[in-house]
Amino acid sequence: MALDTLIATSADLAGDRSVISRAEAVRPAVAAASSEIEHTRRLPPALLDKLHEARLFRLLLPRSSNGIETDPLTFFHVIETIARADASTAWCLSQAGGCAMSAAYLDLPVAHAIFGNDPRAVLAWGPGPKVKAIECEGGYKVTGVWAFASGGRHATWLGAHCPIYQADGSPRLDANGVQQERTMLVRTEDVQWTDIWNTVGLRGTASDQFALNDFFVRSDHSITREFDRECRESGPLYRMGSGTCYQVGFAGVACGIARGALDSFIDVARNKVPRGYKSPLRDNAVVQSNLAQAEVNLRAARGFVLQSMADTWKDLCAGATITVEQRITIRMAATHAIHKAREAVDFAYNAAGTTAIFENHPLERRFRDIHTVTQQLQGRLSHFETVGAWMMGADTDLTFV
Numbered sequence: 001m002a003l004d005t006l007i008a009t010s011a012d013l014a015g016d017r018s019v020i021s022r023a024e025a026v027r028p029a030v031a032a033a034s035s036e037i038e039h040t041r042r043l044p045p046a047l048l049d050k051l052h053e054a055r056l057f058r059l060l061l062p063r064s065s066n067g068i069e070t071d072p073l074t075f076f077h078v079i080e081t082i083a084r085a086d087a088s089t090a091w092c093l094s095q096a097g098g099c100a101m102s103a104a105y106l107d108l109p110v111a112h113a114i115f116g117n118d119p120r121a122v123l124a125w126g127p128g129p130k131v132k133a134i135e136c137e138g139g140y141k142v143t144g145v146w147a148f149a150s151g152g153r154h155a156t157w158l159g160a161h162c163p164i165y166q167a168d169g170s171p172r173l174d175a176n177g178v179q180q181e182r183t184m185l186v187r188t189e190d191v192q193w194t195d196i197w198n199t200v201g202l203r204g205t206a207s208d209q210f211a212l213n214d215f216f217v218r219s220d221h222s223i224t225r226e227f228d229r230e231c232r233e234s235g236p237l238y239r240m241g242s243g244t245c246y247q248v249g250f251a252g253v254a255c256g257i258a259r260g261a262l263d264s265f266i267d268v269a270r271n272k273v274p275r276g277y278k279s280p281l282r283d284n285a286v287v288q289s290n291l292a293q294a295e296v297n298l299r300a301a302r303g304f305v306l307q308s309m310a311d312t313w314k315d316l317c318a319g320a321t322i323t324v325e326q327r328i329t330i331r332m333a334a335t336h337a338i339h340k341a342r343e344a345v346d347f348a349y350n351a352a353g354t355t356a357i358f359e360n361h362p363l364e365r366r367f368r369d370i371h372t373v374t375q376q377l378q379g380r381l382s383h384f385e386t387v388g389a390w391m392m393g394a395d396t397d398l399t400f401v
Contacts, residue, residue: 012310013303015074022054023081031085035360037204041197043089048154052120056082056093060245061100062233064108065116069237072245072309076252080302083256084263087369088204090256092151094249095205098242099123099159102183104233105223114157114185124152125159125183126207133162133184135172139218140164142184145211147196153206158191160184160212182224184217201365201372236316243400244327247334248309250378255302257370258341262295264362265348268355287351294344301340304333327401328390335383338374345370 033047043051051057059075061067070078075097083090100123103111115121131144146160164172164180171179191210197203224230231238237245269281269291281287312326349356349367356363373379377400389396 012314013073013306015077016070019068019070019074020077020081022056023078026050026054027081027085030082030089034086037086037088038365041203042206043092043154043204057096057122058100060097060237061115062103064233065103065111067100069235071237071313072248073306073313075245076248076306076309079249079252080256083253084260086204087253087257088202090253091202091205094253095124095150096122097249098246099125101238101242101245102159102223104238105230107220110220118156120156122151122155123157123159124149124155125161127161131160131162132165133182134165135167139216140184140222142212142215142217145209147209148207149210150205150207152208152210155188157185158188158210160186182222185221186212186215186217190215199372201368236313239316239321241322244322244330247330247378248305250373251305251334251337254338254341254370254373255298257366257373258298258344261345261348261363261366265352268352272355274353281351290347290351294347297340298344301337305337308333324398328387331383331401332387334378338379342370342374
């Protein structure tokens with residue numbers, strides 16, 4: 001295949017408008033619920049109804065399980081659109097999208113039972129430092145505590161990532177001597193919850209903590225998230241892996257927050273006359289220049305994410321599997337976008353002055369949300385160390401690439 005056929009065009013960057021329009025249609029309802037989301041630290045039932053009706057929790061779910069199985073460019077646009085209205089809602093949708101890709105690793109009858117037969121199915125998960133799954137007849141006995149389960153309070157299933165131990169207590173090792181890990185899928189009603197999510201931002205994700213104690217999980221309700229080992233689906237989305245989709249999705253959250261912040265700042269600047277000044281902010285040359293630079297930096301970073309993902313998607317659709325170089329490029333682009341979005345929000349917040357410090361002002365909330373995004377795994381500045389080391393041929397850990 002000629003190289004030029006694999007270069008993404010502007011049309012490729014636009015995504016599937018029929019899917020994106022669903023997000024645009026529900027965005028006003030998300031914006032209207034944002035104060036309630038912030039206050040209750042939950043997505044309200046009425047909004048969940050609208051999100052399910054639009055099938056926005058099924059964006060990355062396989063078609064074989066009654067999902068949309070859209071492309072990652074469309075996924076970015078949907079998440080970005082929702083984040084302009086409320087970052088917590090967008091974060092929950094992005095997390096649920098990556099988790100729904102688990103259906104590709106399950107036997108089809110199990111995937112149907114969990115996802116396909118329930119139009120409101122949502123899977124959430126999070127890490128746990130002291131957890132284990134002990135092999136037993138027919139499955140595993142699972143014990144531990146897991147946290148950062150974004151969207152877990154409205155999920156129907158939860159994933160518990162576990163190292164595997166044999167019945168005698170010794171670690172189950174793979175061919176390379178590394179302890180095996182699997183994700184156990186359990187019903188939400190089977191766990192014990194602890195409310196830990198009192199945070200600076202992203203309050204509505206309700207990323208709480210859950211626990212299991214010697215709980216039996218059937219073997220066919222466990223998966224490995226390594227797409228090249230157990231993946232049943234052959235489509236390009238599942239040859240890419242969920243990790244890359246998380247990067248694209250959470251970059252979309254950050255870009256949506258920044259877009260909303262800049263739009264809000266422009267409304268402030270057109271009318272606000274700062275104390276001691278005679279003219280509105282919009283007439284200040286420094287503000288004008290800084291706004292333009294924030295705008296171009298955000299657009300450039302966003303474009304890098306879309307272009308790198310679109311080029312990779314072309315290769316995947318042609319039958320390829322994602323390469324380390326492509327994963328490195330998308331990781332670099334996504335981390336860069338998150339931090340350029342943070343810079344744009346910081347500009348808007350600082351330039352707006354005291355207007356932005358009041359609770360429930362759009363800039364105040366977006367400032368808190370974006371700074372919570374940058375603290376999460378996807379926003380780690382250490383990702384640039386991994387990228388740089390790989391570029392120079394140095395030893396590097398590609399775990400989070």
